[in-house]
Amino acid sequence: MTLPARPELVSRLAEDFAALQDAALARMNGTGSPETEAALGHPALAEPVAIALAHAEVLVRGAVRRAELSGLPTQRLPSLRTYVRRVRRARSQAEAVCKEQHARRMAQRRAPVTAPLDLRVARAAHPQAYLRALEEELAHRGLPYDALSVPNHDRARWARERRLMHPEIPSPIRELLDCEDDSFIQALLHDAREAENPHLAHDAVVERWSRHARTALAWGRYAIAQAERAALARPLTARSAQLDALDDAYHDTAILTARAVEAKHRTADLHDRIRDLTATGVFADLITQCHEGALARFATVHLDLWDRARQLSAEHQAGCPERAAECPRCHLALAEAVAMEVPAADGLDEDDVTREIAEPDTASDRYAILDDLLPHAVVAVADAAVGDESTVCGYGWVSENGITGRGDSMASSSGEAEVVGICNAALALLDAAGTAPSSSCVTAPKPSPSSTGPLKAPTRRWPTAPLCSPRAGSS
Ligand SMILES: [Zn+2]
Incomplete structure (x- = not known):
């Protein structure tokens, strides 16, 4: 993508994370200079601003949690919470700008209409029939059925295998690509806690980075939850060390969050570039040739349909104002008109096929498990919730025979905490029935060594200054 030339201030903010974050927060507070406001509106800064505010939001949430656990006078907490909401809103607005910008880029990149109108009409009239013709053509060429489709996963590998992207991968990148998932997540935690890993941004790795960023982030939340519990176990006046550990955990999680957002943006950019690569050159030629062959097969089998599609298309284009643009x-x-007039030659009713696929009985599927319940089974349900600032998830459960329970967990989401809750319910109900294991404790995953060890301050571009105090002009 070619961006407009950057003014000097834009370049400086793009290279200085702390300055960019300060500028974005100043804009939020209405205290930024006009020059900085203008620079922040530059397209090149849309994604960096969203990343900086994602980082800031976690830090200010941490500041609120520290205040709650340190016994700060309760009258000061509302202003801190208001500040969190304002940062969250600014972050949402920054993400909306990124989405708008991406949508605009997609509209500009939209491939021109290449297939003639009659072909598009014929294949849209009976897509299943056309698909069969295309599969026959691909098989005739010795190609797999999905040879023309860009996959949803591992698109960089797919592009390398087709020589759309450079096939050589430098060895440090190869190590990141080939290691086990656990090792890769350790590399993400090291990236956040020790030193930034520049190899994560490589095209060959960035999809894996984006895929595993949530898991790394879950370890960050887990460390926060451990620190919260350690603080809560101490008297209010003797929590200083535990609260410092809590700060460190929030700081790590802020970086993990920012890096996860960065990975998402970089992956989207990679996918856009791969899409561009498939729209021209050898791959685009292959698509054209395969469709020409498929059309010849389709026209042979569905002669009436093809004749009608050509006739209607010619009549339509004689008077359509969009003819010059190929009637996109x-x-x-x-x-739709052709499909109504001419059924597929092999008698396949497309509507029936579509209906069969699109309208499963979702209600009976969802509750099918209830059919297998034994007559004496006791039903229990669980629910869970997590607050905005805490990472400890509270859960509760209740069974139809009146037994209830509750607790909290260090699960990384309320959904996971619900699973912990229902497992505890099952064990408690077994206990009550006299058939239980001796312990009814279900625990969250064990922490990795890196998440239990001392949390080190990161040695990189991320700012260390606290962001907890509402700035001048905020309310
Ligand atoms: Zn038209």
């Missing part, structure tokens, strides 16, 4: 959207209405 007209084929759908024409295809």
Whole structure:
């Protein structure tokens, strides 16, 4: 993508994370200079600003939690919580700007209409029949059925295998690509806690980074929960060391959050570039040739349908104002008319096929497990919730025979905490029935050595200054 030339201030903010974050927060507080405001509106800073505010939001949430656990006078907490909400809103707005910008780029990149109108009409009229013709053509060429599709996962590998991207991978990148998942997550934690790993941004690795960023983030939340519990176990006046550990844990999690957002943006950019690569050159030529072959097969089998599609298309284009642009959207209405007039030659009813796929009995599927319950089974349900600032998830459960329970867990989401809750319910009900294991404790995953060890301050671009105090002009 070619961006407009950057003014000097934009370049400086792009390279200085702390300055960029300060500028974004100043804009939120209404205290930024006009020059800085203008620079922050530059397209090149949209994603960096979203990343900086994601980082800031975690830090200010940590500041609130520290205040809650340190016995700060309760009258000061509302202003801190208000500040968190304002940072969260600024972050949402920054993400919305990124989405708008991406949508605009996609609209500019949209591939021109390449297939003639009659072909688009024919294949939209009976897509299953056209798909069969295309599969026959691919098989005839010795290609797999999905040879023309860009996969949803591992697109960089797919592009390398087709020589759309450079196939060589330097050895440090190869190590990151080939290691086990556990080792990769350790590398993400090291990236956040010790030193930034520049190799994560490589095209070959960035999808894996994005995929595992949530797991790394869960370890960050787990460390916060451990620190919270350690603080709560001490008297209010003797928590200083535990609260410092809590700060460190929030700081690590802020970086993990920012890096997860960065990975998401970089992956989206990679996918855009791969999409561009498939729209031109050898791959685009292959697509054209395969569709030409498929059309010849389709026209042979579905002669009436093809004749009608050509006739209707010619009549339509004689009077359509969008003819010069190849009628980019007209084929759908024409295809509907053709499908009504001419059934597929092999008698396959497309509507029936679609209905069968699109309308499963979702309610009976969802509750099918209830059919297998034994008559004497006791039903229990669990629910869980996590607060905005705490990472300890509270859960509760209740069974139909009146037994209830509650607790908290260090699960990384309320959904996981619900699973912990229902497991505890099952064990407690077994206990009550006299058939239980001796312990009814279900625990969260064991922490990795890196998440239990002392949390080191990161030695990199992320700022260390606390962001907890509402700035001048905030309310
Ligand atoms: Zn038209």
